[in-house]
Amino acid sequence: MAGSRGEFSSRFGFVMAASGSAVGLGNIWGFPTQAASNGGAAFLLVYLLLAFLLAYPALMAELILGRHAHSNSVAALRKVSGHRITGSIGALTGITGLIVAGLILSFYAIVAGWMIAFCLSALATLSGNAELANWLTSFGLWRNVLFLIVFLALTIGIVSAGVHDGIERWSRRLMPALLITLVILVLYVFTLNGAMQGLKVYLMPDFSRVLSPQLILDALGAAFFSLSLGVGTMLIYGSYVSDDENLPLLGGIVTLVDVSIAVLAGFLVLPAMYVALHNGVEIFNASGALISEDTLIFTVLPELFASMGLPGVLVSLVFFFLMSIAALTSSISMLEAPVAYVTEEHRIGRRLTAWLIGGVIACISCTILLNFDTLFGFIIALTTRYSQPLLGFMFCIYAGWVWRRDSLLQELRKGYPGVQEGLFWKIWPWYVKVVCPLIILAIFAQSLLG
Numbered sequence: 001m002a003g004s005r006g007e008f009s010s011r012f013g014f015v016m017a018a019s020g021s022a023v024g025l026g027n028i029w030g031f032p033t034q035a036a037s038n039g040g041a042a043f044l045l046v047y048l049l050l051a052f053l054l055a056y057p058a059l060m061a062e063l064i065l066g067r068h069a070h071s072n073s074v075a076a077l078r079k080v081s082g083h084r085i086t087g088s089i090g091a092l093t094g095i096t097g098l099i100v101a102g103l104i105l106s107f108y109a110i111v112a113g114w115m116i117a118f119c120l121s122a123l124a125t126l127s128g129n130a131e132l133a134n135w136l137t138s139f140g141l142w143r144n145v146l147f148l149i150v151f152l153a154l155t156i157g158i159v160s161a162g163v164h165d166g167i168e169r170w171s172r173r174l175m176p177a178l179l180i181t182l183v184i185l186v187l188y189v190f191t192l193n194g195a196m197q198g199l200k201v202y203l204m205p206d207f208s209r210v211l212s213p214q215l216i217l218d219a220l221g222a223a224f225f226s227l228s229l230g231v232g233t234m235l236i237y238g239s240y241v242s243d244d245e246n247l248p249l250l251g252g253i254v255t256l257v258d259v260s261i262a263v264l265a266g267f268l269v270l271p272a273m274y275v276a277l278h279n280g281v282e283i284f285n286a287s288g289a290l291i292s293e294d295t296l297i298f299t300v301l302p303e304l305f306a307s308m309g310l311p312g313v314l315v316s317l318v319f320f321f322l323m324s325i326a327a328l329t330s331s332i333s334m335l336e337a338p339v340a341y342v343t344e345e346h347r348i349g350r351r352l353t354a355w356l357i358g359g360v361i362a363c364i365s366c367t368i369l370l371n372f373d374t375l376f377g378f379i380i381a382l383t384t385r386y387s388q389p390l391l392g393f394m395f396c397i398y399a400g401w402v403w404r405r406d407s408l409l410q411e412l413r414k415g416y417p418g419v420q421e422g423l424f425w426k427i428w429p430w431y432v433k434v435v436c437p438l439i440i441l442a443i444f445a446q447s448l449l450g
């Protein structure tokens, strides 16, 4: 069955594709910006705890459910339910996740479009066309619409090509290049004046902020967003993993790669902010809050690149190119989730489905752009801060309570025959059953009451 739906051809291919989904704007645009506006190190600390203690177990729930069902999230949640009612609630959860995936893509494509525009702007500068370069980096409706459509068209094109030729091939090549560029940039930023102050903010926690309900809720959303959870993306990628793979190990690698890149990006963005501040760029308002969070990195990074002189234009070109690619390997996973559902359940061709769903998302993105001030932040909060953790909660409930334990164990044994003797089986089953749902609920309760 799996063969006819497409499957990752190797372990490396899966790890790259799933890390490709996980690593994206969330790591390099979202996480450092949130860290910067939430007290730096305090946010980093809570984020790390939540990523390993909560997001990793939730990721495992999705991967295992996906591989067991070898199908989309709606069918998978239905399959593990022994009862009609749990089956329907599961299907509803799955469908809600797919809608949230589409909404995430609608704002994601806007930001990714900015990345493409900044990349082309570096090219325009190199070819001496300053006017074009300036247009490409100025916040204007037409620029935004144009590049969001370019980005969505690329996403749709790759998803139309299927798992092996599209998703896997792209992810394998470009993820390593992104990592190397980031490391080089981090090393460079450390040499500049002001960087050490940023480093201090990033690494020395203000413990009085660690317990702030808002900070914890933001960090929870950031962890779930960063690992692409709750919306069926990881579930569908899990469904393309072959039965002989050791899932807990693969999930662990993906989590580690994702968290490391977010942390690494923090080492770039926070010092870069303070370098920019040192050079006279206004970043904070009078009350000490960040001036424009959404576009922060589009202010401070170009400032950093400019400080490098001509080589900076090349670095800017490479950086924004890789960011566009990182965004692309994430956006294809967002689109893949609903496309897989529609093609599998309604037997409509993959290409047509991808264009239809992509078209609807483009319309939503344009609506957001036309009402930017009211909708942009609202959709981000609705999807990442609230929907993803709550949907993750449901996936934990299905893996922990609804799915029969012997069937779950059998699934894990496939690629890991000794699983029962290992640490994973001793901890994870009760952990997703009790601890994960309780922590998620507690964080929400605390933020509502606080």
Ligand code: PHE
Binding pocket: 021, 022, 023, 024, 025, 026, 027, 101, 104, 225, 226, 227, 228, 229, 231, 233, 330, 331, 333, 334
């Ligand atoms: N994890 C991706 C990022 O960090 C975003 C994402 C969210 C991807 C949900 C797929 C599903 O950029």
